[in-house]
Amino acid sequence: MNTITTPIAPGLWLIDLNFLGNPRIIGAWLLYDGKEAALVETGPASGLDTLIRGIAEAGVPLNALKHLIVTHIHLDHSGAVGQLMRQLPEATAYVHPRGAPHLIDPSRLLQSASRLYGSLLETLWGETLPVPSERVVVLQDQDSVEAAGRRLVAHNTPGHAIHHHAYFVPDTGELFAGDIAGVRMPGYAYVRPPTPPPELDIEVWQQSIATLRQLDLKSLYLTHFGAYQDVEFHLNDLESRLLNWGELVREKLDAGAEEAEVIESLHQQAQSEMEALGIDPAEYDVAASYQMVAMGYIRYWRRKREKG
Numbered sequence: 001m002n003t004i005t006t007p008i009a010p011g012l013w014l015i016d017l018n019f020l021g022n023p024r025i026i027g028a029w030l031l032y033d034g035k036e037a038a039l040v041e042t043g044p045a046s047g048l049d050t051l052i053r054g055i056a057e058a059g060v061p062l063n064a065l066k067h068l069i070v071t072h073i074h075l076d077h078s079g080a081v082g083q084l085m086r087q088l089p090e091a092t093a094y095v096h097p098r099g100a101p102h103l104i105d106p107s108r109l110l111q112s113a114s115r116l117y118g119s120l121l122e123t124l125w126g127e128t129l130p131v132p133s134e135r136v137v138v139l140q141d142q143d144s145v146e147a148a149g150r151r152l153v154a155h156n157t158p159g160h161a162i163h164h165h166a167y168f169v170p171d172t173g174e175l176f177a178g179d180i181a182g183v184r185m186p187g188y189a190y191v192r193p194p195t196p197p198p199e200l201d202i203e204v205w206q207q208s209i210a211t212l213r214q215l216d217l218k219s220l221y222l223t224h225f226g227a228y229q230d231v232e233f234h235l236n237d238l239e240s241r242l243l244n245w246g247e248l249v250r251e252k253l254d255a256g257a258e259e260a261e262v263i264e265s266l267h268q269q270a271q272s273e274m275e276a277l278g279i280d281p282a283e284y285d286v287a288a289s290y291q292m293v294a295m296g297y298i299r300y301w302r303r304k305r306e307k308g
């Protein structure tokens with residue numbers, strides 16, 4: 001059986017949830033200090049069995065798991081929280097104030113996800129269960145959690161979603177970045193901005209990147225996917241592509257392009273960027289598809305135009 005759990009730092013493992021059979025797409029970060037364990041991200045409910053196998057592989061007893069910390073409430077990050085809570089009566093979930101209502105009652109989240117994914121919803125994301133409200137702790141900006149030997153400080157980092165925290169560990173310079181630091185695959189110097197509808201906001205995202213630059217960052221831990229130490233390069237590459245792709249979409253829309261044409265031009269742009277670097281795009285395309293990226297930008301620019 002393949003190993004899905006990789007040690008990253010003392011008391012920290014990355015579990016590859018092997019999303020729909022694809023490695024290196026969605027990760028969950030497992031923390032353990034010998035007494036209690038925590039997860040940053042749980043992945044989707046469809047990855048629950050793999051997640052539990054990964055925790056065992058790290059030698060961590062499941063019932064040591066006391067803290068489920070999520071960066072935001074997109075299903076690929078937090079969809080398994082409800083199911084896990086049923087198995088872990090002592091665990092607590094931690095979330096952004098604007099994400100908490102959807103963790104407690106995921107019905108609206110699931111409605112909008114089913115508009116996007118249709119009949120594939122359950123196949124992709126599994127059964128997303130509600131989380132009892134008394135077991136949810138809302139973290140405000142700069143609030144911290146002591147969990148499994150690390151102190152994690154929540155940083156409000158909207159742009160990808162309005163309900164997004166990144167978690168910084170001041171003692172080690174580690175950042176659990178969620179989606180605000182983009183999508184990058186191990187071995188490649190290339191960062192793709194995941195820009196889904198409906199909350200993408202380019203300027204706000206830039207402000208969040210500026211927030212991250214003010215922290216003394218040594219390691220970026222991405223949910224999609226892995227650990228990176230070249231922080232300055234990484235954030236610069238993310239920011240420039242976030243802006244460049246945004247301009248590309250805006251020009252296309254100004255020229256009267258339809259959605260399909262926008263998707264095609266993003267695809268061609270990415271293909272040529274990645275070919276120049278010798279990158280196989282398949283993993284990037286699963287983690288942040290052109291359709292999703294295009295739809296987010298299109299909605300962003302239309303909303304901006306409506307505002308004048």
Ligand SMILES: [Zn+2]
Binds near residue numbers: 072074077161179
């Ligand atoms: Zn997301």
